[in-house]
Amino acid sequence: MIYHGLKGITCIETAISHIDGQNGKLIYRGYDVKELVQKQTFEETAYLLWYGSLPNSQQLHQLSEQFKSNRKLPTYVKKMIHSLPVNMDMMSVIRTTISSMGNNNMTWKPTIDQAITLTALMPSIIGYRKSVLENKSFDENAAKELNHVEYYLFMLTGAVPPKVHVEALETYMLLTLEHGLNASTFSARVTASTESDMVSSLTSAIGTMKGPLHGGAPMGVISLLDEIAASQSAIKVISEKVMNGERLMGFGHRVYKTKDPRAISLKKVLLQMLGEDQWLDLAIDIEETAISVLNKLKPGRSLYTNVEFYAAAIMKAIDMPPALFTPTFTASRVVGWTAHILEQSENNVLFRPQSRYTGETIKQ
Numbered sequence: 001m002i003y004h005g006l007k008g009i010t011c012i013e014t015a016i017s018h019i020d021g022q023n024g025k026l027i028y029r030g031y032d033v034k035e036l037v038q039k040q041t042f043e044e045t046a047y048l049l050w051y052g053s054l055p056n057s058q059q060l061h062q063l064s065e066q067f068k069s070n071r072k073l074p075t076y077v078k079k080m081i082h083s084l085p086v087n088m089d090m091m092s093v094i095r096t097t098i099s100s101m102g103n104n105n106m107t108w109k110p111t112i113d114q115a116i117t118l119t120a121l122m123p124s125i126i127g128y129r130k131s132v133l134e135n136k137s138f139d140e141n142a143a144k145e146l147n148h149v150e151y152y153l154f155m156l157t158g159a160v161p162p163k164v165h166v167e168a169l170e171t172y173m174l175l176t177l178e179h180g181l182n183a184s185t186f187s188a189r190v191t192a193s194t195e196s197d198m199v200s201s202l203t204s205a206i207g208t209m210k211g212p213l214h215g216g217a218p219m220g221v222i223s224l225l226d227e228i229a230a231s232q233s234a235i236k237v238i239s240e241k242v243m244n245g246e247r248l249m250g251f252g253h254r255v256y257k258t259k260d261p262r263a264i265s266l267k268k269v270l271l272q273m274l275g276e277d278q279w280l281d282l283a284i285d286i287e288e289t290a291i292s293v294l295n296k297l298k299p300g301r302s303l304y305t306n307v308e309f310y311a312a313a314i315m316k317a318i319d320m321p322p323a324l325f326t327p328t329f330t331a332s333r334v335v336g337w338t339a340h341i342l343e344q345s346e347n348n349v350l351f352r353p354q355s356r357y358t359g360e361t362i363k364q
């Protein structure tokens, strides 16, 4: 028996998160994510994923200080980012930069301190590259007192972000910090299982995240929305695409066979944030039309909106440029990846599945 794409195969035990695909629930270390987004911050939830419990005030203070003190990019990294070709996409820049952080302080075995350092650096990497491309000045020290999400937005815009943008982005980031054994997390764990280091495992994960069937989907969602807005006929565009065998970006999921709970939470935030909004109305209309078309043309496949559909809408609402959608996903998922790398290192078994040979028999 061959399990293409390892569909339906369980190959690890994890205490980090649980996805109930039938009932549309996502749990981080015993907490329903829907509840976490109402009450906890990025820092608190990252602590939960790394350490296994929510922090007390002293632990939270310590983690926040660690985030703040690890934002500075080494000079050689800045020089390297400067020298990368201007047409290199941001995911490739992040992958290359994270890879360049491998050194004697980042060797096996992975540690929580390494995870915090690499997470803290993500906004600096993305912000610095953006400032280089735009020929603007950049100073990681300018926003010393901001929390992680505020700091990320500050690095992108050079201004203290509006509260409503911070809240929307924090909700998105909390919902996407971690998601079981998805393709990029699997990549990270495979690399960690060879007892390679944290940086190498993250580099694998970032390369996997980049693909349009995984983290690259929100760009496709924006194109879909733009195409439908221009044609003014959602049903026509969607039906033609599905009949031509195209995949609708932002729909379908390997595990969820109902609406992705993250999409539901993001839609709620958008409704609160934007209220009556032409663009959001269009997204809601497309969601309903697409689900009904998919139900008709692809019966029994249980295709609903996934997190990427409303993630694209959140990004648009907070003025995030499309080229930064997947990098922003990466800046949050780094927490889940590092938690998995740590877990893999605690009880390591090398991943080494089998393949069936379909080539020619030995030539005489």
Ligand code: ACO
Residues within 6 Å of the ligand: 005, 212, 213, 214, 215, 217, 242, 246, 247, 248, 249, 250, 251, 252, 253, 254, 255, 298, 301, 303, 306, 307, 308
């Ligand atoms: N649009 C149209 N048809 C679809 C879609 C879609 N988005 N997704 C699946 N299908 C159809 C397939 O064509 C296939 O039809 P068939 O039985 O007639 O051949 C059937 O549903 C099953 O498809 P699989 O590829 O076997 O389903 P799988 O569980 O492997 O796919 C995936 C999951 C890759 C996410 C898929 O739904 C997809 O490509 N979605 C679009 C990309 C996307 O939104 N990705 C983001 C996912 S969330 C994340 O990674 C954070």
